[in-house]
Amino acid sequence: xxxxxxxxxxxxxxxxxxxxxxxxxxxxxxxxxxxxxxxxxxxxxxxxxxxxxxxxxxxxxxxxxxxxxxxxxxxxxxxxxxxxxxxxxxxxxxxxxxxxxxxxxxxxxxxxxxxxxxxxxxxxxxxxxxxxxxxxxxxxxxxxxxxxxxxxxxxxxxxxxxxxxxxxxxxxxxxxxxxxxxxxxxxxxxxxxxxxxxxxxxxxxxxxxxxxxxxxxxxxxxxxxxxxxxxxxxxxxxxxxxxxxxxxxxxxxxxxxxxxxxxxxxxxxxxxxxxxxxxxxxxxxxxxxxxxxxxxxxxxxxxxxxxxxxxxxxxxxxxxxxxxxxxxx
Amino acid sequence: xxxxxxxxxxxxxxxxxxxxxxxxxxxxxxxxxxxxxxxxxxxxxxxxxxxxxxxxxxxxxxxxxxxxxxxxxxxxxxxxxxxxxxxxxxxxxxxxxxxxxxxxxxxxxxxxxxxxxxxxxxxxxxxxxxxxxxxxxxxxxxxxxxxxxxxxxxxxxxxxxxxxxxxxxxxxxxxxxxxxxxxxxxxxxxxxxxxxxxxxxxxxxxxxxxxxxxxxxxxxxxxxxxxxxxxxxxxxxxxxxxxxxxxxxxxxxxxxxxxxxxxxxxxxxxxxxxxxxxxxxxxxxxxxxxxxxxxxxxxxxxxxxxxxxxxxxxxxxx
Numbered sequence: 058x059x060x061x062x063x064x065x066x067x068x069x070x071x072x073x074x075x076x077x078x079x080x081x082x083x084x085x086x087x088x089x090x091x092x093x094x095x096x097x098x099x100x101x102x103x104x105x106x107x108x109x110x111x112x113x114x115x116x117x118x119x120x121x122x123x124x125x126x127x128x129x130x131x132x133x134x135x136x137x138x139x140x141x142x143x144x145x146x147x148x149x150x151x152x153x154x155x156x157x158x159x160x161x162x163x164x165x166x167x168x169x170x171x172x173x174x175x176x177x178x179x180x181x182x183x184x185x186x187x188x189x190x191x192x193x194x195x196x197x198x199x200x201x202x203x204x205x206x207x208x209x210x211x212x213x214x215x216x217x218x219x220x221x222x223x224x225x226x227x228x229x230x231x232x233x234x235x236x237x238x239x240x241x242x243x244x245x246x247x248x249x250x251x252x253x254x255x256x257x258x259x260x261x262x263x264x265x266x267x268x269x270x271x272x273x274x275x276x277x278x279x280x281x282x283x284x285x286x287x288x289x290x291x292x293x294x295x296x297x298x299x300x301x302x303x304x305x306x307x308x309x310x311x312x313x314x315x316x317x318x319x320x321x322x323x324x325x326x327x328x329x330x331x332x333x334x335x336x337x338x339x340x341x342x343x344x345x346x347x348x349x350x351x352x353x354x355x356x357x358x359x360x361x362x363x364x365x366x367x368x369x370x371x372x373x374x375x376x377x378x379x380x381x382x383x384x385x386x
Numbered sequence: 387x388x389x390x391x392x393x394x395x396x397x398x399x400x401x402x403x404x405x406x407x408x409x410x411x412x413x414x415x416x417x418x419x420x421x422x423x424x425x426x427x428x429x430x431x432x433x434x435x436x437x438x439x440x441x442x443x444x445x446x447x448x449x450x451x452x453x454x455x456x457x458x459x460x461x462x463x464x465x466x467x468x469x470x471x472x473x474x475x476x477x478x479x480x481x482x483x484x485x486x487x488x489x490x491x492x493x494x495x496x497x498x499x500x501x502x503x504x505x506x507x508x509x510x511x512x513x514x515x516x517x518x519x520x521x522x523x524x525x526x527x528x529x530x531x532x533x534x535x536x537x538x539x540x541x542x543x544x545x546x547x548x549x550x551x552x553x554x555x556x557x558x559x560x561x562x563x564x565x566x567x568x569x570x571x572x573x574x575x576x577x578x579x580x581x582x583x584x585x586x587x588x589x590x591x592x593x594x595x596x597x598x599x600x601x602x603x604x605x606x607x608x609x610x611x612x613x614x615x616x617x618x619x620x621x622x623x624x625x626x627x628x629x630x631x632x633x634x635x636x637x638x639x640x641x642x643x644x645x646x647x648x649x650x651x652x653x654x655x656x657x658x659x660x661x662x663x664x665x666x667x668x669x670x671x672x673x674x675x676x677x678x679x680x681x682x683x684x685x686x687x688x689x690x691x692x693x694x695x696x697x698x699x700x701x702x703x704x
Contacts, residue, residue: 132556135507135532161482162509165516181559183502185453185586188483192517204453205561206568206583214456233562234555240612259603262612264596264702279702281562283600283612288555290565364568370582371565 066338067309069330070126070224071323072316075102076110081320086327087313089124091157094316095131095179096235096287098140099246101253105129106140108147115151124154131159131181131235141166149174155200158182168196175199177224180232185211190219200224200310205231209299209366213306222310225303227296228326228353229314230282230289231362231371239285256285256317261358280359284317290371295353295361297329297345298376300337322356329353345378353379388629388636390659391447391545392652395425395641400435400446402649403638407656410445411435412478414588414641415465417577419449419478420502422589425641429465433472440473447476450484451500453586454578459484461577463491470495480558480585482517489518496520501547502558502585508535515542521634523547525556530631543634548621549651549685550639554594554614560584563591566700582700591700592616592693618689622678623671625655626662643688650681 071087073079074094084090092114093105104110105128118125127148133141141163148156149172156174158164159181167176178184178193178201190201200222203212209225216223239246241255249255264279280291294314296303303311313330315323329349337343353361361380364373374380392408394400400411413419413435414426427435432448439446448469450462462484466477470492477495479485480502489497499519505511506525514522521543524533537544553560561583568582580587594614602608621628628636638655640648654677662669 132504132506132559135509135535138507138509160510161503161513162505162507165509165513183453183480183558183585185455186459186481186483187456188459188487189481190483192482192486196513204585206453206564206580206586211455211457218456231561231565233565234560236555240554240614260608261601262598263601264593264598279566288562288614365564368568368570370568371561 065335067304067311067334068124069227069327069334070310070312071327072128072312072314073104073323074100074316075104076114077102078315078320078323079114082315083320083324083328084121084123086324086331087123089126089154090118091126091128091177091312092153093128093157095128095157095159095181097239097256097285098130098137099253100256105144108143111147111151111153115153119152125152126155126157126177127151127153128157128179129159129163131179132237133160133163138162138166142170145170145172145174158198164193164196164198178202180205180226181235184215187215187218190215190221194219194221202226202312205233205365205371207365208368209303209306212308216307223308224310224312225296225308226294226314227311227330229294229312229318230291231294231365232287232289233281233371234288236286236288240283240288241285260284261291262288282317289317290362291359292362292372292374293353293357293360294363295357295374295376295379296363296366297333297349297353298378299363299366300333301343304334304338318356325352326356350378387663388633388659389445390638390652390655391635392638393640393648394427394435394446395421395643395648396645397427397431397435399641399645399648401438402645403652404439404442404444406649406652408444408638408652410447410476410635411439412447412449414449415469417573417575417579417587418452418454418462418465420451420500420584420588421641422581422587423579426588429468432469432474436469436472436474445476446474447478447498448474449478449500450488451478451480451502452580452588453481453502454484458577459487461575463487466492466495479519482514485514485517485519498543498545499523501525501550504556504558506556507532508540511536511540511542515540521545523637530627533631533633537632537634544632545635545637546621546628546633547637547639548625548655549619550637551616551618553616558585560594562593563589563700566591566593566702590696591702592696593700593702595693596697596702618685620678620682622658622675625658626666626669626671629659629662642692643685647681647684647688650684654678654681
């Protein structure tokens with residue numbers, strides 16, 4: 058599918074859960090922001106829950122010449138549907154450009170409402186085939202983010218044959234699992250005093266006891282990130298070495314996963330991808346600049362991965378510049 | 387009346403479950419279902435098992451419930467055509483595009499939506515009904531009212547897993563295994579077995595069940611060991627309620643277990659269901675729970691060894 062008429066030949070999208078994640082971030086590198094947290098309704102300031110925040114957030118993005126998308130809960134139960142309906146109405150009322158949808162029931166509710174709000178199928182929608190993407194297009198999807206396990210070659214087939222845009226996770230933690238129970242709390246979430254602060258801190262799951270002194274092991278160690286109702290990869294997905302290939306294959310929508318990261322991460326990683334995508338799309342020779350590598354390593358606690366895109370283990374890395382250990386440990 | 391459905395990991399297991407009282411058996415086409423190839427069947431085995439089921443007046447369902455590559459859809463349809471020619475009508479799928487394609491090609495096919503679709507509410511069931519499914523698997527923590535809505539308001543069959551595993555995530559929404567280890571391996575028919583991805587190829591390394599520590603930002607260990615629960619469960623107390631609610635199918639998973647153990651599970655549930663239906667008023671659960679206890683420990687014993695072997699195969703540090 059050819060790219061729309063953008064002022065740039067690509068769209069760089071950031072995710073941000075809340076005013077706290079949004080306001081501390083330099084958004085100049087981004088063309089679009091996806092507002093809200095799909096994992097948990099109780100995240101503080103969640104744009105997908107505190108709907109009164111949406112009008113100002115959307116209008117400030119539009120004023121800055123950026124698109125504004127709003128996410129929706131990834132695994133809502135029947136009792137969550139009234140809130141989903143209010144979310145759809147609020148997102149449309151605020152002028153959002155699309156609703157990010159992870160769940161088929163939510164997609165259906167969106168269509169039944171008859172509101173002209175396009176759907177972007179998100180990470181948990183389990184889009185694997187062009188035929189599945191086509192079915193979702195009938196329900197109003199104009200863009201899909203295939204499941205993390207789908208390779209670049211497979212994504213190209215979806216982009217070619219499904220009649221929807223394909224979004225590629227270019228950098229950030231890969232969502233590996235979503236849970237009903239919060240794994241950072243001991244008691245029920247309504248009563249545990251650690252909610253909602255627990256997921257504002259960093260928590261890492263490691264396999265095998267760490268050495269005494271508790272220092273985290275290097276990039277070879279087995280680490281995941283626990284964000285409460287989700288488990289993310291410990292390593293950061295990183296496609297900085299693959300950008301020319303992606304652009305020539307026809308991909309033009311790229312995401313930087315900003316949820317649960319620092320403002321510096323969102324700002325500086327975005328700036329790196331803005332510059333590198335500009336170089337990759339210029340037609341000139343492309344190499345990964347040392348400054349880019351240094352910045353990405355600074356923000357990566359456990360190293361990089363992109364194996365899923367090449368039909369390999371998700372935690373493996375294909376590339377020449379950024380393979381090997383991260384620099385923070 | 388609820389159908390009792392059980393697993394057919396091998397030709398022998400399929401026969402045993404039908405002989406010990408299941409009304410239906412499900413089997414996996416090799417490379418296409420949510421189990422590794424050793425628990426799936428070649429086409430000839432599927433056909434032979436289907437013939438046996440028919441001879442007993444029972445149903446065989448074929449699981450094509452992994453998430454394939456786009457280019458593999460023609461393989462799926464060709465294999466389904468082979469089975470349809472041999473009288474198979476019932477299929478279990480996850481990919482909504484594959485569901486629609488199968489139903490369009492074979493309008494008489496009966497499509498059941500798989501556990502991998504993670505339907506947790508009526509709105510999800512409506513979506514899959516529109517894709518051609520006539521039955522959905524209810525997520526194991528779904529409440530009764532939601533099940534009733536799905537059956538009565540959405541108008542599709544409700545299937546409940548009474549022996550299965552819970553997964554610490556919503557089932558069908560986890561890629562921890564393939565993140566740890568994945569190898570693409572193509573069989574002689576060109577089907578990718580996506581080794582390490584339970585969603586795409588059926589082999590799950592169960593890395594959730596290794597021992598986890600949680601550390602904070604400064605690297606210090608927080609609290610004790612973290613458990614990501616992936617429990618194998620039996621539903622027993624709920625069976626009378628589920629029958630009264632009118633669930634369509636009561637399903638026993640178990641392709642990875644030994645044939646005698648699966649036979650015992652089927653016999654147990656057959657006897658329990660029949661006993662309740664014979665005399666609901668004077669039915670008592672206690673004796674059944676006592677009988678179940680032995681089956682539980684046999685199952686735990688078999689599962690423990692398998693899980694340890696899978697975690698070892700994954701390459702996780704121990």
